[in-house]
Amino acid sequence: MSDEISAAQVREMIDEDQDLVGSVEIMDDSESEFNFLIDMYNKNHVLHVAKEDHLDFIRIVAVLPIPPDLLSTLIDMRRERTELHMHLMHVLTNTPGYFDYKDENREPTTFENMKEIQLFDLIYPEELDRPRLMSGVTNIAGSVAFVRNAFLTFEENTQSQT
Numbered sequence: 548m549s550d551e552i553s554a555a556q557v558r559e560m561i562d563e564d565q566d567l568v569g570s571v572e573i574m575d576d577s578e579s580e581f582n583f584l585i586d587m588y589n590k591n592h593v594l595h596v597a598k599e600d601h602l603d604f605i606r607i608v609a610v611l612p613i614p615p616d617l618l619s620t621l622i623d624m625r626r627e628r629t630e631l632h633m634h635l636m637h638v639l640t641n642t643p644g645y646f647d648y649k650d651e652n653r654e655p656t657t658f659e660n661m662k663e664i665q666l667f668d669l670i671y672p673e674e675l676d677r678p679r680l681m682s683g684v685t686n687i688a689g690s691v692a693f694v695r696n697a698f699l700t701f702e703e704n705t706q707s708q709t
Contacts, residue, residue: 554581644668
């Protein structure tokens with residue numbers, strides 16, 4: 548594989564024959580050389596596969612906004628917030644890829660001040676092939692599903708306590 552990553556190359560590698568990917572569209576993005584929006588099979592979340600102009604790798608990215616009612620609960624319930632944080636950290640640190648807590652301006656922040664979680668993986672030209680790309684997509688999608696389920700479980704548990 549050459550050191551240059553093209554949009555056509557990456558698009559060809561996104562496997563829509565699996566039950567994982569629902570659809571793929573190209574996004575118009577001034578900051579990226581290309582940016583594919585992947586609508587996952589269950590239509591509950593999307594991932595981006597993008598290459599920014601000034602970087603040599605591609606990024607697989609999912610952004611999970613924190614539900615507003617969950618944010619207010621986290622502010623009020625310190626013990627439950629700590630439990631959720633520990634639960635999320637266990638998964639996020641054991642999942643391939645990376646994560647960041649983001650504030651309202653999408654700047655890195657602490658767990659206590661987050662408004663969203665960004666999950667991402669990086670793929671460099673020398674390791675880019677279909678199995679690696681789809682593995683990254685699958686890993687990020689699995690992490691998204693887990694984090695969403697953790698939020699739902701947390702909300703259900705806190706509602707049953709009130």
